[in-house]
Amino acid sequence: MKLFLKGFRCDTPKCGIERRSNPPGQQQNRRGKLTDYGIHLREKQKVKHYYGVLERQFRGYFQKAVSSKGNTGDSLLAFLERRLDNIVYRMGFGASRSAARQLVNHGHVTVNGRRCDIPSKLVNIGDVIRVKNRAKSLDLVRGVMAEHSHDVPDFLSVSAGDIPEGIVSRLPVAEDASLPIQTQLIVELCSR
Structure with a gap:
């Protein structure tokens, strides 16, 4: 999935995702289906890479989101959007x-x-x-x-x-995030 980490270069034909159909490396075989943990982890890693946040900072934002009122996933995205x-x-x-x-x-x-x-x-x-x-x-x-x-x-x-x-003019909400994120998966993973 395009995370637009290189800015507007992802809109050009030089984007690496569209050039290759296989993952990089010599072995081109894909493994089987992802486990539930793998799906949850991939969603969390996607958000961390998208906002450029490391694990300790992400855990801090998650703890703030848990202690705030309302939906934890929406609060987490709101904190990340406010950076x-x-x-x-x-x-x-x-x-x-x-x-x-x-x-x-x-x-x-x-x-x-x-x-x-x-x-x-x-x-x-x-x-x-x-x-x-x-x-x-x-x-x-x-x-x-x-x-x-x-x-x-x-x-x-x-x-x-x-x-x-x-x-x-107002605080951002989860709908203002420009990346399609399933916050429920992140909350399930971090609440373990």
């Missing part, structure tokens, strides 16, 4: 989630007027995410925005003026 690197990517400031993470790490993004270099920071309603007013930062983001058009989800509002900025 600053994901928000920067969804606003179109980065070509991929890893590029957006690097933008945040290198200090090219401010949250509510303050420099924030923590990609795992959870944003809240009304937070203003703005590109720093430096030539290098502006050139990076404007280049990505000009090259790639992004569909901005409805929980974000983006203005691409002199300094690109966006506002979180």
